[in-house]
Amino acid sequence: MKIENLGDLRILIHTARCGSLTAAAGQLGLTPAAASAALKRLENQLGTRLFERSTRAMRLTTQGQTLLDYAARAFELVAEGEAQVAADRADLVGTLRIAAPSDLARTTLLPWLDAFVDQHPAIEIALTIGDRTLDVVRDEVDVAIRYGTLVDSRLVARPLMTARPVVAAAPSYLERHGTPLTPQDLAHHNCLAYDRAGKPHRVWRFQRDGAWTEVRVTGNRRVDDASIARQWAVAGAGILLKSPLEQRQDMERGALVRLLPEWQSESYPLHAVMPSGRFIPARVRAVVDYLAERFSQAEQAGSGV
Missing domain, CATH: 3.40.190.10 (Periplasmic binding protein-like II)
Incomplete structure (x- = not known):
C-alpha cells in the first residue's frame, strides 16, 4: 500500500472542500505547516500532484479528484460501520443527504421522507432543494432526485417514474x-x-x-x-x-x-442519482428502494401520466 498514513487523506478531503490549506488545517486542529507536509507526503507516496497551487486557492488535479472521490466514500463507509456498531441494532443510522427539485420536494417528497424517518428514527435527513443540477460528488450528495436523462457516466441512476407533464x-x-x-x-x-x-x-x-x-x-x-x-x-x-x-x-x-x-x-424520466455503484451505504439503498416504491404507486394511480 503506497499511502502510509490514512490521516493524510483527511487533509486532502478538507483542503478540497475548503479550497484552502490554511482553512483545512484550522478545521483539523493542525498548523498549516503540518497540513502542507502531509499533502506533500501523500503526493510523494503516490508519485503525482494532487493539487494545482496558486496564491489564491488550491485546485484539484484530475488525479486528485479521483483520489478524493474514493477517499470520501471510504471514510463515509467507516463512519457508517462505526454508527452501526455503536447503535448495536439492525436499524438504519446516519445522515441522508438528499437533493431534489423544489416543487417535487414541497408537494410530494416531504411527507414521504417524514414517513421514512418515522420508520427509521436513527436516520437524519439533510435535504437540499432547488432546480439547479448539483454535482453529487463535489456537493457531497448521497442521492439526487433528478428529472431528465442521465449524461454523466460516473454516476449510477435508478429509474423512479416516467412523468408526462x-x-x-x-x-x-x-x-x-x-x-x-x-x-x-x-x-x-x-x-x-x-x-x-x-x-x-x-x-x-x-x-x-x-x-x-x-x-x-x-x-x-x-x-x-x-x-x-x-x-x-x-x-x-x-x-x-x-x-x-x-x-x-x-x-x-x-x-x-x-x-x-x-x-x-x-415523457420526462425521473431518477434517483447516486455518485457510485460500488459503495452505496445501506441507508441510501433503503431510501432509494422506499422512494421507488412510492413513485411506482403514484404512477400506477395515474399521478405521473
Whole structure:
C-alpha cells in the first residue's frame, strides 16, 4: 500500500472542500505547516500532484479528484460501520443527504421522507432543494432526485417514474383569457416558463394519434424555481406545463384545471442519482428502494401520466 498514513487523506478531503490549506488545517486542529507536509507526503507516496497551487486557492488535479472521490466514500463507509456498531441494532443510522427539485420536494417528497424517518428514527435527513443540477460528488450528495436523462457516466441512476407533464391553468385565468383547445392556441396565451438545465423551457411538444406538434410559447414570467411557476399559475398569472404529480393537490381542490386532455406531452424520466455503484451505504439503498416504491404507486394511480 503506497499511502502510509490514512490521516493524510483527511487533509486532502478538507483542503478540497475548503479550497484552502490554511482553512483545512484550522478545521483539523493542525498548523498549516503540518497540513502542507502531509499533502506533500501523500503526493510523494503516490508519485503525482494532487493539487494545482496558486496564491489564491488550491485546485484539484484530475488525479486528485479521483483520489478524493474514493477517499470520501471510504471514510463515509467507516463512519457508517462505526454508527452501526455503536447503535448495536439492525436499524438504519446516519445522515441522508438528499437533493431534489423544489416543487417535487414541497408537494410530494416531504411527507414521504417524514414517513421514512418515522420508520427509521436513527436516520437524519439533510435535504437540499432547488432546480439547479448539483454535482453529487463535489456537493457531497448521497442521492439526487433528478428529472431528465442521465449524461454523466460516473454516476449510477435508478429509474423512479416516467412523468408526462400536463397543461393547466387557474379558473380565473381561463375566465379572463379563454380556454386553449389546441397546442397552437398556446402561442396566443401567457405561458409560464421555468428553467430546465439552466434554460427556459419555451418549446412545448405534444402528440395525438401518433403525430407530434410543437409550439413555441411566450410569457411575461420566467423563474429558476419550478414551485414559483406553479404558484403563479394558481394565482391566475398564466398557463403551466408541469408534472401532474406536482399539480395533483391544486387540481384536486380546483385551483388548477387541466387543459388539452386529448394531447400528450413528451415523457420526462425521473431518477434517483447516486455518485457510485460500488459503495452505496445501506441507508441510501433503503431510501432509494422506499422512494421507488412510492413513485411506482403514484404512477400506477395515474399521478405521473
